Amino acid sequence: xxxxxxxxxxxxxxxxxxxxxxxxxxxxxxxxxxxxxxxxxxxxxxxxxxxxxxxxxxxxxxxxxxxxxxxxxxxxxxxxxxxxxxxxxxxxxxxxxxxxxxxxxxxxxxxxxxxxxxxxxxxxxxxxxxxxxxxxxxxxxxxxxxxxxxxxxxxxxxxxxxxxxxxxxxxxxxxxxxxxxxxxxxxxx
Numbered sequence: 001x002x003x004x005x006x007x008x009x010x011x012x013x014x015x016x017x018x019x020x021x022x023x024x025x026x027x028x029x030x031x032x033x034x035x036x037x038x039x040x041x042x043x044x045x046x047x048x049x050x051x052x053x054x055x056x057x058x059x060x061x062x063x064x065x066x067x068x069x070x071x072x073x074x075x076x077x078x079x080x081x082x083x084x085x086x087x088x089x090x091x092x093x094x095x096x097x098x099x100x101x102x103x104x105x106x107x108x109x110x111x112x113x114x115x116x117x118x119x120x121x122x123x124x125x126x127x128x129x130x131x132x133x134x135x136x137x138x139x140x141x142x143x144x145x146x147x148x149x150x151x152x153x154x155x156x157x158x159x160x161x162x163x164x165x166x167x168x169x170x171x172x173x174x175x176x177x178x179x180x181x182x183x184x185x186x187x188x189x
Contacts (some may be wrong), residue, residue, distance in 0.1 A: 040077040057095040118155040
């Protein structure tokens with residue numbers, strides 16, 4: 001009887017493990033890709049990434065498109081405009097949202113400021129108006145300093161930062177770009 005109970009317990013543990021992995025995959029948040037528009041059509045968007053390489057995303061008719069925060073058509077997207085493409089889960093080709101900038105300097109969920117404190121799971125930053133904001137740091141957040149990958153704990157008080165948050169959770173940082181020796185954020189194009 002003991003071996004049978006042990007076997008049933010092991011099978012149940014494996015089933016829970018697979019169920020947890022499936023649930024985690026289902027709960028994945030958007031990934032964001034910043035770059036510049038190369039071309040756009042009703043079916044696809046071709047862009048250059050931060051690395052300067054071209055890649056394309058498929059556009060379904062239901063994908064929300066914005067230009068400077070206002071709804072637009074794909075034909076409003078012009079070569080050279082800054083663009084942020086969101087994708088879901090493992091499908092990095094299918095766009096779920098496209099945000100372009102023409103006159104606006106920042107995307108809606110991007111915040112500039114300075115580091116107050118930074119740890120592995122949380123960040124306190126001061127915004128341009130001097131107010132402090134506490135954010136959690138997503139476990140898969142991308143953290144860079146002067147364009148090089150680093151850890152959030154490496155950031156020092158006073159460093160200029162640009163934080164990108166989830167559209168659905170403005171207090172969860174998914175990307176933290178810090179400046180130490182460089183003077184400006186942005187794409188190297």
